[in-house]
Amino acid sequence: VEQGVIAVEMNRRVHSVGRGGLPNSSGQVELDAAWMEGSQLRAGGVAALRDFLPAVSVARKVMEKTPHVLLVGEGAEGFARQQGFRSQRLLTKESIRLWREWKRNQAPPGASGSGHDTVGVIGWHKGHAIVACSTSGLPWKLPGRVGDSPIIGAGLYADDQAGAAVATGIGEEILRFSVTSRVVEAMRRGASAQNACEGVIRFMIRRKPETTKAMVAVLAVRKDGQCGVAATCRGFSAYVRKDKHITELGS
Numbered sequence: 078v079e080q081g082v083i084a085v086e087m088n089r090r091v092h093s094v095g096r097g098g099l100p101n102s103s104g105q106v107e108l109d110a111a112w113m114e115g116s117q118l119r120a121g122g123v124a125a126l127r128d129f130l131p132a133v134s135v136a137r138k139v140m141e142k143t144p145h146v147l148l149v150g151e152g153a154e155g156f157a158r159q160q161g162f163r164s165q166r167l168l169t170k171e172s173i174r175l176w177r178e179w180k181r182n183q184a185p186p187g188a189s190g191s192g193h194d195t196v197g198v199i200g201w202h203k204g205h206a207i208v209a210c211s212t213s214g215l216p217w218k219l220p221g222r223v224g225d226s227p228i229i230g231a232g233l234y235a236d237d238q239a240g241a242a243v244a245t246g247i248g249e250e251i252l253r254f255s256v257t258s259r260v261v262e263a264m265r266r267g268a269s270a271q272n273a274c275e276g277v278i279r280f281m282i283r284r285k286p287e288t289t290k291a292m293v294a295v296l297a298v299r300k301d302g303q304c305g306v307a308a309t310c311r312g313f314s315a316y317v318r319k320d321k322h323i324t325e326l327g328s
């Protein structure tokens with residue numbers, strides 16, 4: 078799970094995660110990431126983390142080495158340094174170019190033509206779930222803005238007794254609806270993974286019809302290994318790997 082997330086964090090061509098992720102309105106990259114284990118409900122996260130990679134590994138250390146669940150900003154950076162992570166440059170020539178272009182056009186913070194994705198990975202092995210996610214958040218966001226990804230129950234949730242879920246898309250909408258917690262609770266009540274994901278997306282649209290304009294997707298694995306995915310729009314991709322076989326779940 079960790080290596081899957083790291084591979085995307087290190088890919089400078091992905092403009093919504095890790096190195097190469099688009100910066101906030103001040104031109105700084107601020108990362109959000111989290112990690113959760115379904116056996117004991119242990120979890121760790123970092124928010125508005127500048128200059129350190131992999132953010133998912135710092136999040137995992139928060140769970141393993143502290144009594145806390147979430148560290149933010151300078152506190153998260155100090156913790157990362159103390160744990161032996163080296164500070165590094167997350168901006169790339171391309172992300173600086175895109176930021177300058179945005180500044181020239183004076184678009185409001187959050188405006189982006191480049192889509193907005195979080196990487197999320199759920200691992201299920203011998204009855205145990207681990208889920209992790211990482212993002213550089215909404216492009217051109219206000220400094221200090223935190224999305225759903227490091228928030229347990231919004232961006233991700235895992236409970237071996239029910240299943241696990243991870244979300245991607247516009248964090249404000251995912252936070253407002255505690256999306257992954259709802260999906261896992263639906264599976265606990267007996268819904269299939271697919272029905273749980275679809276049910277929550279439908280509820281969001283019913284309760285707040287403007288949600289159809291926001292990109293939101295959620296994917297889930299139920300405790301029996303069954304998978305599901307649903308979104309407010311097309312454009313997200315989800316894959317399942319079982320043993321050596323990889324299949325696309327939906328896009």
Ligand code: GLY
Nearest residue numbers: 214224246247248
């Ligand atoms: N889903 C990631 C974010 O909005 O920050």
